[in-house]
Amino acid sequence: MPVPVSTSAESFLSAHIHGKVLAANKGDAWQGVKAVITESTACGELLDIPPVSEPYLVWFISGESEVHDREKGGPWIRSIVKKGSFFLSTGGEPYDCRWRALTPEPRVIMHVLLDLSLMKKAYEEVYGIDATHARPRDVSGGEDSQLNALMEQLRDELTRRKASRLLVSGIAQAVAIHLVRKYSALTQQSNSTGSPSLPGFKLRQITDWMSKNLAEEFDLATLSEIAGLSKFHFHRLFKKATGKTPSKYHIDLRMSMARKLLRETRRSVVEIALEVGYANPSHFAKIFRRETGLSPSDYRQLR
Template sequence: MPSTAQPSAETVQLLSSGLQPPIISSQSYGWENILVEEFHQPPSEEIYHNENKHLLCLSLNQRPSRLFQKMGDRNHTSLFTKGDLSIAPAGSLLLSRWVQDDQYLQILIDSEFLNQIAQQENGKGSNTIELIPEFQSRHSEIEQIGMMLLKELRNGGSAGKLYVESLTNLLIVHLLRNYSSGQSCIACQQGGLSSHQLLHVTDYIHDCLASDIQLSDLAKLLGLSQFHFSRLFKQSMGISPYQYVLQQRVERAKQLLKTTNLPVMEIALLCGFSSHSHLGKWFRQSTGTTPKAFRRSVTTAKPAAVQQ
């Protein structure tokens, strides 16, 4: 079970009497440009303000809960239930008050990183893209990404930073398309990567499997934005960069289990997994067996092959 986390030091919270710290936080996972935290609060009120982070709150309430919100000269009161989304852009002051238990996922996104992606995607140079404040909205794709981040949070970040980077970029693109002042500006490139580009990036992945491969590094190799690189890679390969890297790590582990007597822990590290259990989880998911059982099966199969 994940341990209780302490609130982020970056978050300025006032009128926070009775508020509980997050149930779990990504603060210790090393995720870049995004902070994800799960909360379960008793009836209370809070003022949130952060100059450098955009705030997304995704309701996890299984039963409707009444929530009062105020931003600037606007206020809103409604029943919130699972999937309802609130957005407070960086620099805004959000007052929230609730009279029933409230369960929600809080996502903080670095405003400079969002602007960087917006500039890469829409070619507006130094123009700043502003997010539109939302008290209560619904967006199925953003909800799905939020739940995937929550699952990864509860799993202790086991899928790795490349997976979270991919989700972060996808989340930001959906925000820019649907909740920003330039929401219609992001176009989709078609056709996939060229053969040269594909070979270049897959060779890099093959050579760096033991390292912490990041989406930003792969995109820079080809001079593309992270979002367009991910999209074009999937068009060419049929799977996302994250899935391809994971697939290649498992394949390398299989080869090392077949051809060496290295301990499974050492093989895990050579293939870019963080631990024996990390390798075991993805190896079982891919092959249906454990690394040790796989090694035994290929070892016992060798004499039979020789007799034939």
């Protein structure tokens, strides 16, 4: 079955949550939030996950796992998760996910989706008239003690025979405000399309940092932290904004500087390789030939 472009909270929790269901929201207490607790296998098959409009929280109750996720056709992004870890997804494109247990404990997870009207109220309370300019960010394998406490309360209500409508509503509101306060930010301009984007000022901040640190080893985690996004979603939004993956952009910066140094200086190829971040001159020469069609020495002779 093809992965839908997007799906509703109800359909997502009924059709796209894998594993044995241990508890699920029932009754009219669950008006602004949907939740399911599952126990999954030690090793997960490749799953196709469609995006949902609602913020989607995955909170780990027990077990330690190695999780890999990726946008369709993109590189796998690895995270280590344990009790208290969480993932936050705020929409986007369908993605793939797989995992492997690292401990013998059961892999128990709570899946939570917050109602869009509740999130809208939270944005309006936190940002006022600027609410439409605020954008959420995604988190992979995060740790958050305050969110942990709220999730524990929500889990307790989910496992009761009859949940309290007032308490569930209060917890959901507290979660919504916490997510908006801690995991969103104002962009310099609104995104009229409503689709996820990397703001121009944030893109400049990241590319400037890459230019100043091009000799450093490429590290997707560092760049995504600067952007305030999960590695998975940063990779997607950066490619959408520049037409290149972050790693390819980094290589292009290095090659541009290498060409400049080969043209404008008499420094040796070994020195230039070190200057742009390659400790192994043979590897530098291989990358340079792949990117330009010439060896560094042949390129220098053309100046």
